[in-house]
Amino acid sequence: MKKLLLGNAAVARGAYEAGVKVVSSYPGTPSTEITECCTQYERIYCEWAPNEKVAAETAVGASIMGARAMSCCKHVGLNVMADPVFTASYTGVGGGLVFAVADDPGMHSSQNEQDSRHYAAAAKLPMLEPSDSAECKAFTKLAFAISEKYDTPVFLRLTTRVAHSQSAVELSDPDEQTVKPYEKDAGKFVMVPANAIKRHVVVEARTEKLKALAETTPLNFLQTNGSGIGVIAAGVTYTYAREALGNRADYLKLGMLWPLPEKLIKDFCAAHETVYVLEELDPVIETHCKALGLDVRGKDLFSMCGEYSPNGIKTAVTGETAQVFAAAGETPVRPPVMCPGCPHRGTFYVLKKLGLTVSGDIGCYTLGAAPPLSSIDSTICMGASVSAAHGMIKAAGGDLKHKCVSVIGDSTFIHSGITGLINTVYNKGAGTVIILDNSITGMTGHQDNPTTGKTIRGEATKQVDLELLCKAVGVEHVRVADPFDVKAFEKAVKEETARDDVSVIIAQRPCALLKTVKYTGRCEITDKCRKCMMCMKAGCPAISLKSGSPKIDPTQCNGCGLCVNVCPFGAIEKKEDA
Amino acid sequence: MKTKNIMIVGVGGQGTLLASRILGNLLLNEGYDVKVSEVHGMSQRGGSVVTYVRSGDDVSAPIIDKGQADVILAFELLEAKRALPYLAPGGKIIVNTQQIDPMPVIMGSTGYPDGILETLGAADVTALDALSLAREAGSAKAVNVVLLGVLAKTGDIAREKWEETLLATVPAKFTELNRRAFDLGYHYTD
Structure with missing residues (x-):
């Protein structure tokens, strides 16, 4: 049966057909749907872990016990995951182990454009890259086979256009879900120096075997049309080249990116007048070709x-x-904005009004950096809001400790904000941490996390109590506030930032897109409006200036009522639906 | 056959993703090779969203490049203008005349362009108020299905096949609403 599947859904299908037993991941665009789609298969144990390192370690543990396991992340998640990955390369596997990593060329939803292919050579792990959904499924299955045959974790690398494109996939019956019997093997799995020294030798020998595999595997193939133009490409770029050049070029399509098939590449270059290496981001293949003394075109073009x-x-x-x-004529840009009813809008409205220095983090609330809210001073990576604010305050001294806050989502706080907070408390830092608790992981499309009280399959579970957690690490001043009650929220921020030691405000209001959130009615501006434009400062996409007066577009307004609370003249009223 | 390129553009939250999935499944059921490219994550939050639906004997790239779209199905007027460079010579634009102000317009740093329909120039344009038709059908959220109805009329796939795929994709409790919305689009005339 043929089915139209998202690349990510096809990876999940491949994992299912390969008999995978455990999948542990942290969400991150464009990788999130792999793990979400794994929940369609009853027999796969799936979970959202608090961060990528924990997720990868869980998969490593499952592999040691003899089960096939997978952990999925976005490119920057691989940085968090890197520690266990580099040593799992030394231990090798029990059951097949795959790390699926999705890069985001073009930065559709990312803070940098790093090329994860560098990790393959650095960690000495084979890396496969599919170019459509059918290959996503096939390569995932092959990745597990290679993992077990060569005793190595395997990277499956995707890019946004493959992860988030749908194409036809032929579904097959799943393999049996087998778990190899576990036998204790400390020499293989206990990576103390005495053992690791021996395992490093094994890793280098494995690389030689993988190099031989690269020359013969059907993952790499030639497509010849008798042209003098040769194209070396992988992933989605191969499909672009086929689209652009059709039969006017010959192709060396690489499905295995590390180790590269040196002989195949040399022979291909020898047989063509001009060879183009087509690869997005860094010249990884091109540099390798040049190191082999091959004259190829690439990043010069x-x-x-x-x-x-x-x-x-x-x-x-x-x-x-x-x-x-x-x-x-001009076409105004349409950048992403916080949704109507977004709880973060109230928070940033207040922070902007108070003129605070805001250390930001990764999530929907990063949009607080965009005009008109323009509140955020820095955004680096997951968790950095808390630790960077600590550094800012230590460096600046003076009054910054009363003028600096960090903003971080509930899921991001658990991911890696809590360690920053422990650092601030331990090292006698200051400033106010605002945890934006919207009851869900928002940006990646509503995943549960340890603060929501539900597992990936929606089952009830223990729920982290953020208030108690912050108190337990030594924060003396923790309070909960509603960011839509702008007066009370402003008061809370003023009081907490006035303190000399670190404080926490948990800004609690659920994401407006949650099904459980039901705002009713529409807001309307009445003739009491004095055109003070305070409502415009909230940056709601439903309120815009028409002939000098603010107007609310009823098709955009969801009746959240934030503007009612912001208006100093009581000129905005909520009208219930008839 | 030559690959057919349909580009769906709109504003995050308008339901373009569902429209592209319905269209992709329909074309697969019709026996074509199909690729659909979607947008997820940050770009979905009220920004410009673009999905590509390509079908033919053997579709290679999942995206449509400039000058290649046989049809642009625009859920919002300004987004039709933005997508114009993607239109193929002889291509067709179906556009919902609904206007949603982008942030630079909201903040008054620029105006919403006037006369967009005229600037679409020589292209074959069908312009309609799909929002009113969706409300007539029972919900402003059915804009996407109204527009699919208009698109269905321009192609050669039987109407029953469209309805079959549509109703298999949307929740059962909205069957009647979606059927009405599709009808209103299908019977729309300039």
């Missing part, structure tokens, strides 16, 4: 920034350009 495109490839290789319509 293409950018290291952003995504490739069929037109771009066609122009670079053939000089042909596409005929393109141009619309007359």
Whole structure:
């Protein structure tokens, strides 16, 4: 049976058909749906872990016990995961072990554009890269087979366009879910120096075997059309090249990115007048070719920034350009904004009003950096809001401790904000940490986390009590406030930032997109409006200026009522639906 | 056959993703090779969203490049303008005339462009107020299904097949609403 599947759903299907037993991940665009789709299969144990390191370690443990296991993350999640990954390379596996990592060229939803292929060589782990959903499924199954045959964890690398594209997949019956009998093997799994020294030798020998595999595996294949132009490509870029050049080029399609098939590449280059290496982001394959003394074209023609495109490839290789319509006049940009009813809007409205220095974090609330709220001073990575604010206050001294807050989501706080808070308390830091508790992991599309009281399958479970947790690490001043009650929230922020030691405000209001949140009615501006424009400062996409007066677009308003609380003249009223 | 390229554009939250999934499944059921490229994550939050639906004998790339779209199905007027460079020569635009202000317009740093329909120029344009039709059907949220109805009329896939795929994709409790919305789009005339 053929089915249209998202690349990520096809990876999940591949894991299911391969008899995977344990999947542990932390959500991150564009990888999230792999783990979500695994929950469709009853026999796979799935979980959201608090962060990628914990997730990968859980998968490693499952593999040691002899089960097939997988952990999935986005490119920056791999940085968090890197510690166990590099040593799991030394231990090898029990049951097959796959780390699926999704890069985001073009940064559709990311804070950097790192190229995870570098990790394969660095961790000495084979890496496969599919170019459509059918390959996503097939390569996932192959990854588990390679993992067990070569006693190695395997990277499955995706990019956004493969992870988030749907194409046809032929479904097969699943393999049996077997768990190899566990036998204690300290020499293999206890990585103290005496054992690791021996395992490193095993790793290097394994790499030689994987190099031989790369030359013969059907993952890498030639497609010849008798052209003098040769293209070396992998992943979605291969599909762009096929689109742009069709039968006008020959192709060496790489499904295995590390180790690279040196002989295949050399022979391909020898057989073609000009060889183009087409790869988004860094020149990983190109650099390897050049190290082999091969004269290839690549980043001399293409950018290291952003995504490739069929037109771009066609122009670079053939000089042909596409005929393109141009619309007359300016087209205003439409950047993403916080949704109508977003609880974060109240928080940032107050922070902006008070003119505080705001150390930001990763989530929907990063949009608090955009105009008109423009509140955030820095955003680096998951958890950095708390620790960076600590550094800011220690460095600046003076009054900054009364003027600096960090903002961090509930899931992000559990991911790696709590360690920063422990550091601030331990090292006698200051400042106010605002935990934006919207009852869900928002940006990645509503995943449960340890603060929601539900597992990935929606079962009830223990719930982290954020208030108690903060108190337990030594924060003396912890309070809960509703960011939509702007007056009380402003008072809370003023009082907490006035303290000399660290304090926490838990800004509690659920994400407006949750099914359990039901705002009713619509807000309307009445003739009491004095055009003071305070409501405009909230940056709600439903309120815009029409002929000099603020107007609320009823198709955009969800009746959350924040603007009612913001208006100093009581000129905005909530009208219930008839 | 030549690959057919349909580009669906709109504003995050308008239901473009569901429309592209219904269309993708329909084309797969019709026996075509299909690729659908979606947008998830940060870009979905009220920003411009674009999905690509490609079908044919053997579809390679999941995305549609500039100058390649046979049809642009625009859920919002300004987004139709933004997508214009993607239209293929001889291509068709179906556009909902609903206007949703982007943040730079809301803040008054620029205006919502006037006369967009005219700037779409020589293209074959069907413009309609799909929001009113969706309300007539019973919910403003059915804009996507109204527009699919308009799209269905322009193609050569039987109407029953459209309805079958549509009703198999949407929740059962909204069957009647979606049927009405599809009908209103299907019977829309300039």
